[in-house]
Amino acid sequence: MSKNQNKTGVYSFFNCIEKNFDKAARFISIEKGLLEQIKACNAVYRMHFPVKIGKEIKVIEAYRVQHSHHKLPCKGGIRYSIKVNQDEVMTLAALMTYKCAIVDVPFGGAKGGIKVDPQTISAENIEKITRRYTSELIKKNFIGPGIDVPAPDYGSGEREMSWIFDTFLSLRSGDVDALACVTGKPVSQGGVRGRKEATGLGVFYGIRELCHVKEDMSSVGLDVGLVGKKIIIQGLGNVGYHAATFFHEAGAIIIALAEREGAIYNEKGLNVSQVFLHLKNTGSILNFSDAKNIENTEKALELECDILIPAALENVIHKNNASRIKAKIVGEAANGPITPEADEILEKKGVIIVPDIYLNAGGVTVSYFEWLKNLSHVRYGRMEKKFSENMNAELLQVIETVCKKRISTEEKKIILRGAREIDLVRSGLEDTMINGFHKIRDIKKSSKIENMRTAAFVLAINKIIDSYEKLGIFP
Template identity: 50%
Template sequence: MHPEAAAMVPAARIGPSRVPAVTRMLSTGGLASDATESDEPKFLTAVGMYFDRAAKHSNASAEVLKHIKSTDSVLSVTFPMEKDGKTVMIRGYRSQHSRHRLPCKGGIRYSSAVDLQEVEALSALMTYKCAVVDVPFGGGKGGIMIDPAEWTEAELERITRRFTLELCQKNFIGPGVDVPAPDVGTGAREMGWIADTYRNFNPQDVNGAACVTGKALSLGGVRGRTEATGLGVFYGIREFLGFPEVQERIKHHGKIEGTSVVVQGFGNVGYWASKFFESGGARIVGVVEHDVAVHNEAGIDVEQLSQWRKEHGTFRGFPDATVVEEPMRVLEAECDVLIPAALERQIGLRNAHRIKAKLVGEAANGPVTPGADEVLRASGKVIVPDLLLNAGGVCVSYFEWAKNLSHLRFGRMTKRWDERSKEQLLTLVEGNAGRPLSEVERRQLIHGAEEHELVYSGLEDTMIVACGETRQTANAKGIDYRTAAMANSINKIAASLAGSGSIFTHA
C-alpha cells in the first residue's frame, strides 16, 4: 500500500470535542458543512498530536519522547512604548523549545495574533524542522504582539531594539545561545536593528554578527537568503513529483513543466515559490491573499502581479486575470499543486472537503489542521509537510551563521583556483578534440561558483537528501509523509540526546 493511503488515525485520538465533526466528514465522503473553528484543536495541541502520531513509529523510549516534546524555556516580557502621546504596553515572547543542539534557531514575527501558545508551537516545529534536514540547531521562535502596519518605522525600530534589550538581559540571544531570523511582519531591516543592538551590548564579541540571520548583505547576510524558503519549497515539491508512487497516486506526469499551481499568500515565501515554479515551466493559475484572489487558467505572470500590487496595494483591477472577491474559492480551485504559504490553520474541517488540488505543499507553518490532514489523505491527496518543505529558510540561515562565524565569504578561497583548474583541463581537451570553443562557451565551462550558487547547491542537496529519507521511512513503515518526517526528526533528536548523555547519568 502506498504510504499516503495508509489507515488514518482513529477519530477518537483527535479528542472528544472534535470526534463528531471528523466522523461526519469521513462517513459522508468528506462533507461536514457544520464544522467550525471550535471543532479544531489549538495550534500547539495540533503540533503535539502530529508528534504523538509519529512517536509510535520512532525508536525513542517513552522517557525520551517526553523530553523531546516538552518546551525547555519561554520568555514573556512587557514594556511601555509611547504612541500618539499615549503609553502602550507591548508584549513579546521568545520560546526555546529544545537545547539539545545549540544555538536555538527560529524567527521573530510581528503580528497582532501572536500569543504564547503560537510561539511555543512554532518553536517546536523549528526543532523538528532542523532535525529533519540535519541542521545542527535547537528550535526557537519569537514574536511581538503588534500590527506593524499601525506603527511608523521609527516606532518599529524602538520596539525592536527594546525587545532585543530584553533578550540580551535574559540571555535569550547570542551566536551560541539563540539566533533569531525574519518571520511574518519582519525582514532584513528588523534583523539589522537586532544585530546593532546586540553589538552595542556585547562590543567584545567578535562573532556578534552571527547573533541573527536574514541580515542585509552589508551587515553579513548571505546571498540567497531572501528567496531561500520559496526555493526550498520548489525543490521539495519537485522531488516528490518525481517519485513514481506519488505520480501514480495523483495521476501526474511528474514534471514541473505544465503543472498547474495555486499559491495562497503572496509574501516573501509565496512570491519566490511562484517565481521558481514559473521559471520551471509551471502555470501559476491562482494567487490568494486574505482579502482577494486572482485566477487565470492560462497562467498568471508573477512579476506583473507583484508590480501591480506594489503600485496599487491590492490585486483588485489586475487586468490579466479574473479578480475573485471570495479568495477561498481560488484556494479550493482545480489544480495540480496547492501551496498554502500564509499563516497556520488555513485548511481545516470547514473547507478540507472542498480542496481539489492533487498535492498540497505546506510552505507555511501548520497550514493544515490534524482533522483536515486526515480528510485530505482519505480523499487521495498527497501532503508534503511543513517541517520538511519550508525548511529552506533555516538551511540558508545555517549557512549565513556559519559564514559569520568563519568571517569568510563562500567561494572566496576557491573560486579562482577552480577556474584555473577547469581552464587547464579544457585546454588539454581542446587540443585533442579538434574544435576550439568560442569565448562564450569557454567562460561558461570554466566559471567558478559565486556565493549564491553555492548556497543554492547546498540547499538543493539538503532538500533532496531530506525528501529521500522521508520517502524511505514512509515506504518502509507504510505511513504518510508527515508522520515519516516527524519520526525521522524524533529519531535524530533522540540519538543526539543519547550521544551527549546526562550529568545525572552516573549519579
C-alpha cells in the same frame, strides 16, 4: 468539541503539533517520559516592557520560546504581529526543532514574537521596540551566537535584524563572533546571498523532487516532472512569490494566485512577475489583465489543479472545505495550513501532503549557512572561486586543443565562471532538500507509514533522541 480545540472551536496551534507528534510516537520504541521531554518547550520567556511612542508610554508584550536544547544554539525567527500569543510562539518553536532535525541543521528550535502591528507604527518606533526587545533578551541570556540566534519572520526583515545585531554588539562589545548572534541580516552586515528567496526556493526543490518520483506520481495519476503541472499558490508574500517564480521558470503553469482580498485565475497560466508588479502598483492582485477575479479567496483553493501551495496562513484548509480540495498534491509552504481533521479527509482522498516541517525548512537551512559564514569570518567562494576559474580555463584549453574547435566567447563565460556565494548557497540548499525528502520517504516505506507528515515527525524525533543519547541524557 475536540480536546485540541479551544472554546471558540478553533484548533489550538500547539495542540495540532502535539497531535501529529503523538501519531509519530506510535512508531518509536522509547519510554513515554522521554518522548514527553522532547515534546515539551524547555523555556518560555514572556516579557512586558515600556516604550515611549509619541507622547505616550506603551507597554509592549513579547515572547521568546526555546523549545529544545538538544543542540545549541537555539534558532528561530521573530514575528511582529498584533495576533502574537504564547500558544503560537510555542508552536512555531516546536516546528523549528523538528525542521532543523529533518534537514540536519544543528540547532534546537526557538521562536520570538512581539505583539505589535508593524503596519501602523513608524519605523522609528519599530526600531525602539526592536532594540528594547533585544536588550531584554540579553539580560536573560536568551540571545547569542552559541545560545539563541533569531531571524526574520512574519512582519520583520533585514532592517530589524540589523537593529538586533547593532544592539547586541553595543552591549557585548569585543565579541568577535557577534555577527552570528542573528541571521537574515543585510549582506553588507554579514548576511548571506540567497537568504530572501531561500524558503520559497526550498519549497520548489521539495515539490520538484516529489514530482520526479514515478511511483508517487502514478499514485495520484500524474506524469513525472514539473513541466505542465497546474499550480495554485495562496499567498504572494516572500515565500509564495519566490516559490511561484521558480515553478513558473521550471515550466509549471500558475493558474491561480490568492491573497486576502481575493484571487485571480487564468487556466492558461499567469505571469508571476507581471502579477507582482501589478500588486506593487495597485496594492492588490485583483483586476489583473487576462485574469478572472475570484472574490472569496478560499474558493481559489477549491479549483481544479495538480498542486496546491498554501504559503500564507495557518488553518486555511479545514474540515469545512477539505472535501472540496481538488489538488492531487498539497505543499505546505506556510506553517500549519491544514488542520488535523482536514489532514484526515485529504489523506482518505489519496492527496499527497508535503508537510511544513520539511517543506519550508529552506529558510533555516540558509540561515545556518549565514551563521557558519559569520563564525568563519570568510565569505563563501572567496577562497576557491579564482582557483576554480583557473582550473576550468586550463581544462577548456585542453578540450579546444584536442577537439581542434574554438568555443564561443559566450560559452566560455558560462564554463569559466567560478562558484559565487549565491551558487554555493543554492547548491547546499538543493542538496539539503533532496536528502531530506528521500529520508522521509525511506522511513515512510520502511515503517509502513501512510503519510509523509507522520514519517517526517518520526525522522525528526529519532534524530533528537540520537542527539540526547550522545549527550548521555537518556539512559
